[in-house]
Amino acid sequence: MDNACESPTDKGGETGESNETPAAPLGSGTTSTDGIPEETDGDGDGDLKETPVEEGELKSQDISDLTAIEREDSSLLTPAAKKLKIDTKEKKEKKQKVDEDEIQKMQILVSSFSEEQLNRYEMYRRSAFPKAAIKRLIQSITGTSVSQNVVIAMSGISKVFVGEVVEEALDVCEKWGETPPLQPKHMREAVRRLKSKGQIPNSKHKKIIFF
Amino acid sequence: MADEEEDPTFEEENEEIGGGVEGGQGKRKRLFSKELRCMMYGFGDDQNPYTESVDILEDLVIEFITEMTHKAMSIGRQGRVQVEDIVFLIRKDPRKFARVKDLLTMNEELKRARKAFDEANYGS
Numbered sequence: 001m002d003n004a005c006e007s008p009t010d011k012g013g014e015t016g017e018s019n020e021t022p023a024a025p026l027g028s029g030t031t032s033t034d035g036i037p038e039e040t041d042g043d044g045d046g047d048l049k050e051t052p053v054e055e056g057e058l059k060s061q062d063i064s065d066l067t068a069i070e071r072e073d074s075s076l077l078t079p080a081a082k083k084l085k086i087d088t089k090e091k092k093e094k095k096q097k098v099d100e101d102e103i104q105k106m107q108i109l110v111s112s113f114s115e116e117q118l119n120r121y122e123m124y125r126r127s128a129f130p131k132a133a134i135k136r137l138i139q140s141i142t143g144t145s146v147s148q149n150v151v152i153a154m155s156g157i158s159k160v161f162v163g164e165v166v167e168e169a170l171d172v173c174e175k176w177g178e179t180p181p182l183q184p185k186h187m188r189e190a191v192r193r194l195k196s197k198g199q200i201p202n203s204k205h206k207k208i209i210f211f
Numbered sequence: 212m213a214d215e216e217e218d219p220t221f222e223e224e225n226e227e228i229g230g231g232v233e234g235g236q237g238k239r240k241r242l243f244s245k246e247l248r249c250m251m252y253g254f255g256d257d258q259n260p261y262t263e264s265v266d267i268l269e270d271l272v273i274e275f276i277t278e279m280t281h282k283a284m285s286i287g288r289q290g291r292v293q294v295e296d297i298v299f300l301i302r303k304d305p306r307k308f309a310r311v312k313d314l315l316t317m318n319e320e321l322k323r324a325r326k327a328f329d330e331a332n333y334g335s
Contacts, residue, residue, distance in 0.1 A: 124253030141280045149294045156314040166254040181257035201278040
């Protein structure tokens with residue numbers, strides 16, 4: 001259950017870009033994912049520690065520039081370039097800090113889950129579409145072969161799509177005062193709502209703009 | 212309640228043969244039944260979701276993938292589906308966009324890690 005010490009949920013879309021943590025669906029199927037998260041855990045941390053050192057080395061030439069900036073001696077860099085450099089450096093440090101904070105928070109959260117919650121969380125992380133079936137499906141539509149990255153991207157997006165529909169259906173179910181398991185009427189109402197939000201692609205309906 | 216217990220099993224037999232009675236797709240075999248059940252549980256549904264709901268979701272997913280594939284084929288390089296096209300199509304949806312970026316970044320890291328691991332083994 002070492003997945004417990006890993007990434008924040010994908011539902012927090014705002015922090016999506018700052019995630020550097022492994023995702024279970026990447027592992028092929030559910031049997032071999034135990035090795036991979038541990039591998040990346042070490043590497044992920046290693047990366048986090050390495051990049052500041054690399055940045056330090058790369059910027060050794062610019063250290064004199066930076067010290068010049070500290071001395072308010074602005075003759076070496078244009079003001080815009082200076083500001084950009086400091087901004088990006090601060091942003092990167094902030095992002096890493098936010099990552100570590102989030103990872104810690106997730107660890108605390110997951111460690112306080114009940115057994116049923118742990119089960120559900122494990123299913124949430126580990127469930128994935130089989131890559132072979134997705135690849136077959138896409139290839140049957142295109143007629144040509146597709147690269148592995150496309151299959152990875154498509155499975156990931158489909159899982160998020162399923163999540164959106166199920167969450168909306170659960171909202172509908174609760175609003176109508178009923179309990180799970182979800183019934184087809186909830187699913188259909190959820191799809192209708194998502195369609196009006198534009199979350200469900202539909203290229204069959206011809207949009208008439210002016211009339 | 213007895214009806215609900217009978218119907219799912221009845222429909223499951225139908226699915227194995229190839230196509231539920233009300234399966235929108237008709238004769239196509241169910242591709243994602245097992246995985247979708249786990250996914251629905253993970254996203255908040257009951258531990259045993261209804262088979263009809265799973266069917267509806269599977270149809271939705273297949274339609275979603277089909278639409279995305281067709282759109283991706285029509286932009287960028289015609290007739291081919293490339294990752295950049297998918298990322299472009301998804302750009303307006305923040306969740307999916309972030310997810311795709313994460314997955315691809317993670318894949319790159321894993322590939323690098325595996326390569327470094329293999330080289331270490333080969334060296335020693």
